[in-house]
Amino acid sequence: MSAPTLTTDTRPDPSAPGSALTQRRSRPGEVAFRLAMQACLVIAFGVLAALLAWVLVKGWNRLDSRLWTEMPTGLVSRLDGAGVQSALVGTLWIISLVAVICLPIGILSAIYLEEYADNTRWYNRLLELNIQNLAGVPSIIFGILGLGIIARTLGLGFTIITAAIVLSLLVLPVVIIASREAIRAVPQSIRQASYALGASKWQTVYRQVLPSAVPGIATGSILALSRAIGEAAPLIVLGAVTFITFNPDGLDSRYTALPIQIYTFITRSQAEYTELAAGAIVLLLAIVLAMNSIAIFVRNRFEKRW
């Protein structure tokens, strides 16, 4: 293998005829690099998969109907017959309430920002910046917001509606950002065709833009909801770490949710609680992963490629 000779001449190198092509330079660095990159993927996700499998094994004995037919208990002696029904129902209540509160506000905000707001104006740019910032605020801070203002100042107390409001505000940026992207992806030509036919702005949005943006909006909404039901930190600050052995019976009811219940079990030292916690985790994971899978499926299947 001849390397080009030392020269700054830029004319073709006479020392490198065609036959030199066949001496394939061995490049061990290349192979090592590829293996290293692949190893990163394998290690990161392999470890994660292993940990999730461990949880599954740990909670295996608890994966039966007791989980959703029985209430939790604080007595070790009663653990055998215990479940997490109150937490499960609480979580379902929360999904519903957050959906009702957060989705309309988020989608309407996105419509405003994409279709109506003139983003050369400073207040609209500030609005955008604010949403981007909120997306990065730690979830526990939202708990503090709930504690200070919603529960106390507004007098809503440590109830399920407070939890729903707090979680709605937490995932609002997710809905807004995803919906904005979906709306932005609709081509201008569709809007212009609608205007040219004499439609008003709202008619155009409502009849042309939104229907086309539905898959992206749906995906963002489902992801937001699944994030909301996995959060425990804000609820801890909202005083939800107590034993609740009843299902919510109204908006002003005390409540518990799966992540909180799991946390409560973890803080107990007895091994049986660990098993129950693992079982509850599997249940929570099943719900969250199912929701996320649906969201991703919706996006991949229905996303319009213009």
Add this chain to the structure above:
Amino acid sequence: MTYQPLHRRSPHDSEVTTVNHPDTTTRPGVNIAGTGAQRTGMRQPDVAAPVMELSGVSVYYGEYEAVRGTSMPIQEKQITAMIGPSGCGKSTILRSLNRMNDLIPGARVAGSVTYHGQDLYAKDVDPIEVRRRIGMVFQKPNPFPKSIYDNVAYGPRVTGMKVANMDDLVEKALRDAALWDEVKDKLKTSGLALSGGQQQRLCIARTIAVRPEIILMDEPCSALDPIATAKIEDLMFELSDNYTIVIVTHNMQQAARVSHYTAFFTAEVDERQERHGRLVEFSQTGKLFTNPADKRTEDYITGRFG
């Protein structure tokens, strides 16, 4: 249709001329004044000395045969043009000359492409060594988002060229690409800050810096304005003193102005309504444009189709 070449200095005339030769065709067609075959002082090899030879080359994308059975020589230190309507495989064949088709999953080359007698697609041939000797300039200028200096120095660095003085090498490459005077004071600024024509010359400079024997050009001027185009065409004349050049072009007049040999491709539609590219005619440029052997060639150059 007649063609008036630009008023510019042809490197092969001793003074500035307005080239205006009488129409030498007997039918309305391209006025091929100024083609390589008619120039005086042009280096003509006594014996055809092909540096590359294509023999029965077909390129497949999966099952689809994009180009069929192409056979033609690439003559050393000459400019070979490939012309024809869109979608007839010119770029595909060009890319098979430096194994760029390897980067497309499912692409396959049948037939033989030899370089100095060596089969380019033999099992033990290193495609990276191939590309060191056979460089490529693309249709849309694609400088790296790095400084001008780093763009030119990139090739020598990654191929491990032992360079006594990189500054000298960069200057030489930029001079040979007719760009030095315009950028010598701003070598550290971004390559993307240049105009389109300058970017393309930068791409040529960095290709030269690796000291290839052959330079492939895939419609290098189609994204440029006429003045930038003229500069690049002049550059091609100068480069062909030292390098073999193969150029794909949509612009018939450009091929007529610039090249020594021309290959005309067309697309055939088979029974299944699929298009396959095919080489129709290959000869010296003067002959192809004044007295084409194939009726399809004649139809194309006289503008009856394509």
Add this chain to the structure above:
Amino acid sequence: MTTSTSNAGSAAGSALRRGRRRPVDSIVKVLLVAAALVSVVTTVGIVIALVQPTIEFFQQVSIVEFVTGTSWTPTFAQKAYGVLPLVGATLVVTAIALAIAVPLGLGSAIYLSEYANPRTRKVLKPIIELLAGVPTVVYGFVALFALNPLLQKWWPTDNGPAFQNLLIAGIAMGIMIVPTIASISEDSMAAVPRSLREGAYALASTRMQVSTRVVVPAAISGIVAAIVLGISRAVGETMIVTIAGGLTSDRIVLNPLEGAATMTAFIANISSGDIPVGSLDYDSVFAVGALLFLITFALNAVSIRMVRRFREVYE
């Protein structure tokens, strides 16, 4: 003839000028603005919620002690309110998490973007996005009950990891952040135009050279944004550190084998108990919360700025 057309003309013209009254449009616009204002109200609410108790806190504790004190013992008999132990623990956990997440995340992204075949990528990318949605309480659980016992069993020396320690919290957090960094970095690399890669391959580059010398530098803005996002998540994360990180806050702990409370863990732990409203302990929650908010606000500002500055690379 002419009269009637001119009449029709003027009627049509005046119809244009009259315009159709569309009350729906005005109502809609009001609704939309109101919706958008909710996010503003949220931020204002957060600030108000934090400010009042924080001010009360600093009426009793000097800012100097807060910022420079090395002991945080609000629940001890001997009360001290120096926040550095909490900040220190946050930094240690974040550093460990990043040391794991950045190499693994970037490496995964490079593999997916430059080496994996399209079918593999199509299967793996959704899986990675799925895994990014695993709730953090799960990571806390496995850190405490799976990772730590494993670590303790295999630890070569005697002074092994404590029951709760910053190391397992950091490791678990790192694994949690990997999907985020990998996903965003991979998007950023995929956005690098193909023409740039082709140009590099045409210059006789190997795949490793194209990846490291062309693609990663071109995608660096997105990669840095991903890393800053990872930092922000690590700093603000609560459940992992509360469950597995530890409780100590009476001194600055830098040894990752020991347990210590981070800012978020402190807030969570105190809130789990009963604290009388208006007491100093109650206010301390808000003071630490305010500090946390300021830190993540600064991180977010940096991230947003950086993305915007480098976005002009191609355009």
